[in-house]
Amino acid sequence: MKRRVLLCAAALCGCSGTGDKQGGASFLSGLLPASTPAPPPAIDRPMIERLKPGPYTKAATAIGVEKDLARQRGEGLGFVSARPLEETMAGIIAKLAKGSGVTDIPGRPVLLANPQYAAYSTADGNLYVSMGWLPYLENEDELAAALAHELAHVLLMHHGADLVMNTQKRLQALHEAAVNLKTQRQAEKQAAGKTGAAQPAAPSRSDQRDLKNVKLATDLGDKLLMPAFNRNQEREADLLGIDLLVSAGYSPLGMTTLLEKLREYEKKNRQSEEEFTQQLTETAAQDTWRALKLLGRKLTDSISVAHPDTGERIEAAAAYIDKFHADAAGRAPASESWQRLKQQPAAQEVLHNYQLAFEARRQLDAPDVRPALVTARSAASGATATHAYPNWVVAKAATRLGQHNEAAAALERAVSADEPVAEVYSELIAVNEQRNRNDIALKWAEQASARFGDSVRWMPDRIRLLRKLGRVSDANTLTARCTVEAPDWRRLCQEANTPPTATAGAKPAR
Ligand SMILES: [Zn+2]
Numbered sequence: 001m002k003r004r005v006l007l008c009a010a011a012l013c014g015c016s017g018t019g020d021k022q023g024g025a026s027f028l029s030g031l032l033p034a035s036t037p038a039p040p041p042a043i044d045r046p047m048i049e050r051l052k053p054g055p056y057t058k059a060a061t062a063i064g065v066e067k068d069l070a071r072q073r074g075e076g077l078g079f080v081s082a083r084p085l086e087e088t089m090a091g092i093i094a095k096l097a098k099g100s101g102v103t104d105i106p107g108r109p110v111l112l113a114n115p116q117y118a119a120y121s122t123a124d125g126n127l128y129v130s131m132g133w134l135p136y137l138e139n140e141d142e143l144a145a146a147l148a149h150e151l152a153h154v155l156l157m158h159h160g161a162d163l164v165m166n167t168q169k170r171l172q173a174l175h176e177a178a179v180n181l182k183t184q185r186q187a188e189k190q191a192a193g194k195t196g197a198a199q200p201a202a203p204s205r206s207d208q209r210d211l212k213n214v215k216l217a218t219d220l221g222d223k224l225l226m227p228a229f230n231r232n233q234e235r236e237a238d239l240l241g242i243d244l245l246v247s248a249g250y251s252p253l254g255m256t257t258l259l260e261k262l263r264e265y266e267k268k269n270r271q272s273e274e275e276f277t278q279q280l281t282e283t284a285a286q287d288t289w290r291a292l293k294l295l296g297r298k299l300t301d302s303i304s305v306a307h308p309d310t311g312e313r314i315e316a317a318a319a320y321i322d323k324f325h326a327d328a329a330g331r332a333p334a335s336e337s338w339q340r341l342k343q344q345p346a347a348q349e350v351l352h353n354y355q356l357a358f359e360a361r362r363q364l365d366a367p368d369v370r371p372a373l374v375t376a377r378s379a380a381s382g383a384t385a386t387h388a389y390p391n392w393v394v395a396k397a398a399t400r401l402g403q404h405n406e407a408a409a410a411l412e413r414a415v416s417a418d419e420p421v422a423e424v425y426s427e428l429i430a431v432n433e434q435r436n437r438n439d440i441a442l443k444w445a446e447q448a449s450a451r452f453g454d455s456v457r458w459m460p461d462r463i464r465l466l467r468k469l470g471r472v473s474d475a476n477t478l479t480a481r482c483t484v485e486a487p488d489w490r491r492l493c494q495e496a497n498t499p500p501t502a503t504a505g506a507k508p509a510r
Pocket residue numbers: 005006007149153229234237307
């Protein structure tokens with residue numbers, strides 16, 4: 001159950017796929033939001049006046065702060081614990097909240113181990129900001145602007161039932177696409193295993209079909225990540241965000257400079273998106289396996305949805321500042337406090353090491369993964385030596401190089417980290433299942449389910465493993481629960497609940 005929205009990261013969306021949509025059209029229909037937005041209504045008084053002062057009213061879609069955190073942990077690539085940065089964000093949010101007149105707002109700030117330029121919020125008031133964003137920020141006002149925009153979505157009760165449903169459907173479809181890709185890769189791996197090849201070459205027989213799948217999945221990746229909030233809600237969040245910035249003592253221009261940075265990022269990534277498509281096409285022509293892996297990585301990173309045209313947002317924000325906050329526009333942004341924070345040893349090392357970890361992850365796409373392992377080892381050192389994400393990248397690189405002891409040690413560190421990464425559990429499940437250690441695999445799937453807020457994501461794994469262990473009635477019970485609690489996942493759960501021979505090897509490692 002997800003309610004996520006991106007302030008940024010239009011990078012992965014918006015580009016219209018020209019691929020073959022055969023077989024995809026019916027799958028997509030109903031998932032895409034209606035287009036043709038109405039022109040936004042004129043704003044004649046400050047947005048902040050729309051808020052009702054007093055205790056915050058919980059949104060109907062809220063599931064509880066802790067449960068929400070647990071579920072979000074299970075998506076994407078995990079959280080980053082970095083105390084000085086988190087404390088600063090919490091302090092900023094407290095100031096913004098005070099100015100809103102609304103009290104008892106739940107939630108907390110969270111840093112995501114994600115290289116994208118992204119932020120989102122949930123109905124429970126948790127505000128998520130990706131690590132990828134921080135190096136680009138020049139002052140505290142810009143960080144405050146990102147948080148103010150997300151807090152504004154929470155205060156304006158934008159996380160309605162429709163949004164939850166749409167986003168859940170999109171993510172479920174994405175997950176399904178990723179599972180299909182993984183299944184296919186596994187099949188190729190197994191085929192290669194039989195012929196004794198260390199790494200499968202592109203099987204020529206299935207090239208045509210694979211290329212079609214790659215195209216379809218690329219298309220899905222682009223199309224499914226459509227805006228969850230409508231254009232007017234985005235504008236409202238920008239404008240209320242500006243009011244909150246001003247009442248907290250920040251410069252309202254933090255919002256416009258932040259949006260300008262977003263626009264630059266989008267421009268840069270639109271290019272790299274084209275490069276990516278080209279790279280994918282070229283790779284697919286030579287090596288389907290690697291192409292699928294490239295795509296798989298993209299899907300895992302893609303927790304994002306696009307916002308309306310950024311140029312339009314910048315204009316609306318500037319006009320609003322002129323109209324209501326002209327006097328506050330002269331405030332100097334808090335640059336020194338931000339630079340001081342970034343230079344604090346604890347913050348600096350975490351920021352630096354995550355940049356290294358993201359770099360190592362990119363290097364994993366190269367044919368020679370030795371540089372990736374070197375970079376990943378540096379990423380998993382010092383302040384982040386026990387962090388899940390850098391160790392996960394070490395494990396992936398070491399596995400590719402056949403250094404299984406190093407991989408196992410890194411996975412062990414990753415799984416016992418304070419902030420877990422769901423992919424680590426997927427890896428542990430797959431590794432054990434491949435060795436037919438299905439009881440251990442099931443134990444990891446159950447632990448993952450418990451650790452990530454009973455997320456439906458683990459249900460198909462658990463059902464399949466119960467089946468393999470001959471626990472048919474337990475598998476049936478869980479499948480029934482899946483059908484009731486997560487109708488969107490019904491198909492995946494039912495597919496998992498078939499006799500083992502039919503699904504053998506259906507859950508591959510990444
Ligand atoms: Zn937004």
